[in-house]
Amino acid sequence: MIANINTKNYFSEILGIADVIFISVCLIIVILFGSMISFGSTDKKVGFFKSKEITKIRISQPSFLLFMWSLVILFFIKVSSVPELRIENNFFYYSNQVHLTGIILIVFFFIFSLISFSFFKKNSQLSFEFVLLLFFLVLSMLIMIQSSDLFIWFLALELQSFALYSLAGYRSSRSFLASEGALKYFIFGSLASSFFIFGLSILYLNTASVNYEELLALSYFYPDFAFFLGIFFILVSLFFKLGVAPFHVWLPEVYYSVSHIVTFLFILIPKIPLLHILFVFSSFNHLEIFNKMYILCIFMCLFVGGFLALNQTNYKKFMAFSSIFNNAFFLTALLLHSSFSYFTLYSYLISYQILLVILFIPFLFLKRLDHSLILLNLRDLILLKKTNPLMSLLFSFGLFSLAGIPPFFGFFPKFFLFMAVADRNYNFILLALIFFSVLSCYYYLRLIKIVYFAKKLYIMASQEIPKEIAILFMTMSVINMLFFFYPSVYFVCIYLMSL
């Protein structure tokens, strides 16, 4: 659909991208604010504050608070904005799906910023650049989810990748490892981006268009080899970024090397816009070859995520393989390409994100008692049941939920996914998913075993947890536990948004 230029309403066009405009204004304010004050601090007498350390805190904390408040305002803008407003040239589009994705994105950004804020307050490592990069991330992701032009996608993806590359090298206690991880991430990520631009150029040479809807229309009439090749390369690049199995090699290494809070960011946030793009791209699944590619990737994900997670000892690598495993479920939802595709994808995504928050909080906020280091290994959680009994219980409930054991949240989206798979007669995939779910259950149970059954007085993980984090953890756990009693609101909301 091409917008009628004569009847365009400038005001409504601006409303359509009000969130992007708002976040860019906030970004500019933060840059100005930060640069002014840090200019002052170089000169000792003229600056607002005397010592450099205090300056750092004085800049970074207000800018972080500004970030959180801007997210809150953004949330209200997003909720109150009207769907179906289109911008000239079809660069942007708006629909229920974009709406929902944007809201989810903002909510999880807010949760992440809450967690990272108290994390930094505890470790006093917050710096101004972190906030700036988070602003870039929000901006790029918001553009990415509502653009309908492949080139804009690419630009937004690059902006996001730039922010993520820089964040990967963010200083931590093991700073050389972090920079090594950042370099690895940069090399692999830029390779993936080059695949994207390669595919895009092939498409453009072949069809003289990079607009998604035009390409989709063309795919029904004129799918030749070059067209396949272009879409194939773009898909490969997206799979690279998401960490789908044959292209997953960078994922555990990078997760392992970068600092804890950045790992949490990597595992939580970039999935949302990438899965949205892949969902949009899944309309090309009517072509047989991409179906086969998806099925291959699903099986690879199940194998890699299922078997390699079995003998991990490092928590971050464990979670990396677990996320590769869960990618198989996302890809299955995308493969279906039915009316339930979006519904299953998003109900699974939200539950997975909530569980990730539950599973990461203990690792971010607990410290080993013997020499106050951050937890790294799975066995560092021994005796959590003694030091934080309630937390250990809720943590293990989260693990049960991720494994898909019924009364908890994680079971229901899985069940709907299985239903949708059975509905489309992909019986072999259904059986594989079920078999590997049992396998994955084994390694989640291993973690529960460490939390509850180990008797050695080896290392005690404990510390007081900040109040806001405790409230967040409890909220997420209550959602996880009591979802069983009233699942209808959640599913009906997502169903209505998927129409």
Next chain:
Amino acid sequence: MIFLINLTLILSIIFLNFLPAHNLKLLKNFSLITSFIVFFISLYSLVYPFSFSGYFLNSSTLVLNIPNFVLNMGFALDPISLFFVLLTTFLFLIVIMTSFSYNYRLKEKFILLFFLELLLCNSFLAIDLLVFYLLFESVLIPMFLLIGIWGSQKNKIFAAYQLFLYTLAGSFFFLVGIIIIYTLYGSGNIFFLKSIKFDFKLESLLFLLFLISFSVKIPMFPFHLWLPKAHVEAPTTGSVLLAGVLLKLGSYAFLRFSLFLFPNASLYFAPLVMSLAMLSIIFSSFSTVRQIDLKRIIAYSSIAHMNFLVGGLFSNNLQGISGSLLLQIAHGLSSSALFICIGVLYERYHTRNLYYYRGISSVMPLFSIMFFIFNLANLGFPGTLNFVSEFLLIVGIFNYSIIFGLLSLIGVFYSVIYSMVLISRVLFGQFSKDIFYFSDLTRREFLILFKLLFLTIFFGFFPNFLLNCWEFYINTWFLH
């Protein structure tokens, strides 16, 4: 009734969280009173006006309604599920009394037990396939923790894993069956599904899927290895619940879903199920005789009894089905009593080796009487509930086929052998020199065992009370 039970249990779980963990007396009194209340609530449902044809409590709330998918949370009480709920609440009363002797993490244990009771009571009342599946699976979580945390020996983690993964892998087949039903008919309510005439191929596929999952829970021959390990490693509480209630979940599901929904397939596959059951009876009876761990003996004998009962379920006559229902109650009482007896011995001497014990009867007369009577009950001695039920079962299986009847008699014969070996080894003979310390049953232990004894003997003389409740119901729903 189910609402009241749920309310009481949830409130007590919440309340227990706030009680101080070091005040053991308060904890014990509170949980005992709660379990009494729950038992009396479930007992009160006997008073309801009772129509023998069907369900007198049928609540169904719409939970989810999107196209292609409607989820109703359905719960109903009928003459069969009533007695299972009663058995559950009664056994939890007893289990809470038994767990008084071992003070390790008592508060958490009571919370977990109430949670388990909540799940079990609901699962016996569920009439929706998905709701039943949810509860059937979630029972694993407290069981896993119970064995893992309160287990007694070194292999407890391995045993907990086996319990969890065996049942989980099995019940995923159940899940596949449910998914097939939902995609075809869009609802899992068994009354709705009863009105549908399944295609025979589909029906037999579903029956086989359900069979795998339930036979893990029973447990039947190829999938039975988890049970003895779980029993050996579990605390007394866990063993009592496992033998008393959790295994019944499998046989109850056979009755409620397989026989009820797929009558043709269950008639067609009855020889398969019967022969599997007979195989497992023979296997487990043979292996019981050569066990030297006391708990393993009871565990293997309970496998034999459970499979005996499955044979009765598929015999397709009144005697067989009512006998198997009766044996579920009887086995729930007698095997849990035996596990409590072994728990009593284990608390005093900290070993379960059969050769350690000799001539206990000379120093523990009261215990010996109890142990003797419950062993007699376990082998099906006249005058106990087990006798009536086994008699009915044998009649039912003989009616179905003489060969299966003869095979099942092997199990009965062997039960005499192993029970007699157990009695003569433990109670009689020269008094062992290794035993220095002796004390007979305490008042609490006597009270626990006496309740079970009373019920076993009472229903052994008056089984008609139970049988009359079921007769019309079985005739209308399960016989063709």
